[in-house]
Amino acid sequence: MTRSQEPELARGRKDDHARLALEQQQEMKQSPFDDVRFIHHSFNETNYDKIDISTTWAGTKHNAPFYINGMTGGSTFTHQYNDKLSQVAAATGLPIATGSMSIALKDPDIIETFTIMRKNNPNGFVMTNLGAHHPLENAKRVVDLMEANAIQIHVNIPQEVVMPEGDRDYSMWLRNIEALVKGLDVPVVVKEVGFGMSQKTIKQLIDIGVENIDVSGRGGTNFVTIENDRRTQFDMSALANWGQTTPESLIAADSFKGQANILASGGITDYTHIVKAVAMGARAAGMSGRMLHFVNELGIEETIELVENWKEAIRLMMLLLGVETIEELQQVDWFATGDLKEFKTLYKK
Numbered sequence: 131m132t133r134s135q136e137p138e139l140a141r142g143r144k145d146d147h148a149r150l151a152l153e154q155q156q157e158m159k160q161s162p163f164d165d166v167r168f169i170h171h172s173f174n175e176t177n178y179d180k181i182d183i184s185t186t187w188a189g190t191k192h193n194a195p196f197y198i199n200g201m202t203g204g205s206t207f208t209h210q211y212n213d214k215l216s217q218v219a220a221a222t223g224l225p226i227a228t229g230s231m232s233i234a235l236k237d238p239d240i241i242e243t244f245t246i247m248r249k250n251n252p253n254g255f256v257m258t259n260l261g262a263h264h265p266l267e268n269a270k271r272v273v274d275l276m277e278a279n280a281i282q283i284h285v286n287i288p289q290e291v292v293m294p295e296g297d298r299d300y301s302m303w304l305r306n307i308e309a310l311v312k313g314l315d316v317p318v319v320v321k322e323v324g325f326g327m328s329q330k331t332i333k334q335l336i337d338i339g340v341e342n343i344d345v346s347g348r349g350g351t352n353f354v355t356i357e358n359d360r361r362t363q364f365d366m367s368a369l370a371n372w373g374q375t376t377p378e379s380l381i382a383a384d385s386f387k388g389q390a391n392i393l394a395s396g397g398i399t400d401y402t403h404i405v406k407a408v409a410m411g412a413r414a415a416g417m418s419g420r421m422l423h424f425v426n427e428l429g430i431e432e433t434i435e436l437v438e439n440w441k442e443a444i445r446l447m448m449l450l451l452g453v454e455t456i457e458e459l460q461q462v463d464w465f466a467t468g469d470l471k472e473f474k475t476l477y478k479k
């Protein structure tokens with residue numbers, strides 16, 4: 131492959147990701163959050179008028195405990211999604227992230243497929259996104275291009291392994307993330323891409339100064355399956371179950387709640403999952419595949435209405451659970467069933 135072919139290949143990859151992720155949404159029926167159940171109590175002291183669903187992470191107070199996670203940009207096909215998703219974010223106040231801007235550093239022609247998100251949402255909380263190997267100057271450049279409020283740094287070894295053109299050297303990622311955290315003057319969110327995080331990973335991130343961690347677990351968009359579908363070499367679908375689910379990752383993160391803002395994404399497909407993720411310790415929950423599906427199937431106006439309905443549904447679930455703030459929601463009684471129950475025994479204090 132010549133260097134001039136690289137951006138073209140990357141554009142094709144972005145299109146494949148969006149197309150295959152949308153196909154996965156059609157098949158998604160079960161959720162790992164099905165194994166998380168609340169305990170119902172017949173009395174509570176809560177008054178609907180006192181319920182506050184706002185939450186704070188990455189140094190900012192946000193009006194609701196969910197956000198649109200990093201996905202698209204980098205091609206004509208994905209530009210339309212950044213346009214639509216950022217209109218939803220602007221109308222609802224949800225934080226939003228771009229997809230990886232690596233491609234924009236190589237091909238200035240496609241910068242606009244990302245900056246449309248800031249143009250549509252001038253006052254919103256916008257995060258940019260890059261892989262963990264990028265030097266500080268690249269991170270500063272994408273933050274400037276987006277006038278970003280924060281940057282997401284993604285870690286995605288299983289995806290790179292199965293991706294035919296994936297990176298094969300991850301030896302510097304952790305040290306590099308440390309340098310990015312030290313050198314940037316916007317908050318850094320380190321995120322997985324649907325494979326979850328272990329207790330060891332979360333501790334390593336906290337030890338190098340990362341204050342915002344999106345565990346992005348298994349159970350939603352599956353990048354082993356997506357990259358395997360793009361492969362012409364031998365089949366690697368046997369790795370489709372790699373990683374920890376989002377609830378498993380939140381159990382692993384539980385003991386670090388006071389040391390970092392834990393964010394949850396991966397398989398969030400309805401408002402009950404957001405409430406469960408917060409009850410398990412998350413500050414907020416991120417949605418990618420299902421949001422893409424919503425703007426694709428419903429369009430902008432209906433997606434905005436759906437987001438507003440979800441905010442109200444979260445408020446009503448907090449009323450049901452007898453809590454008035456996100457901090458109180460993080461303390462409610464829940465229990466695990468199925469495989470999650472077994473996983474939880476690993477982390478018994």
Ligand SMILES: Cc1cc2nc3c(=O)[nH]c(=O)nc-3n(C[C@H](O)[C@H](O)[C@H](O)COP(=O)(O)O)c2cc1C
Pocket residue numbers: 147148149151199200201202228229230259282283284321322323324346347349350351395396397398416417418419420422
């Ligand atoms: C079409 C698509 C493209 C994605 N591209 C990126 C990306 O560029 N950077 C990143 O950090 N995560 C990316 N992701 C991963 C998501 O941010 C998220 O971690 C993962 O999809 C799990 O969440 P979900 O089940 O809600 O989709 C992408 C997801 C989708 C669906």
